[in-house]
Amino acid sequence: MNKEIETKILSALEAVRPSLQVDGGDVAFREFDPATGIVKVELQGMCKGCPMAEVTLKMYIEQELKESVPEVTEVQGV
Secondary structure (H helix, E strand, C coil): CHHHHHHHHHHHHHHHHHHHHHCCEEEEEEEEECCCCEEEEEEEEHHHHCCCHHHHHHHHHHHHHHHHCCCCCEEEEC
């Protein structure tokens, strides 16, 4: 079951990746905790040090993952 969810998460991240890459950034999946529904991702490139990184993480990436993968409750940056 967790592999199935991780596959959905990776697919959702692929959907947001082009928008991040346009600005020189990217995102990498790190882990999913099925007990809490928390996904950990790492912002990369220009996104890593950007002052808007937290907004990107919560308002864009988290929103997309929650809509695409109902098991996701939160997205955290690492």
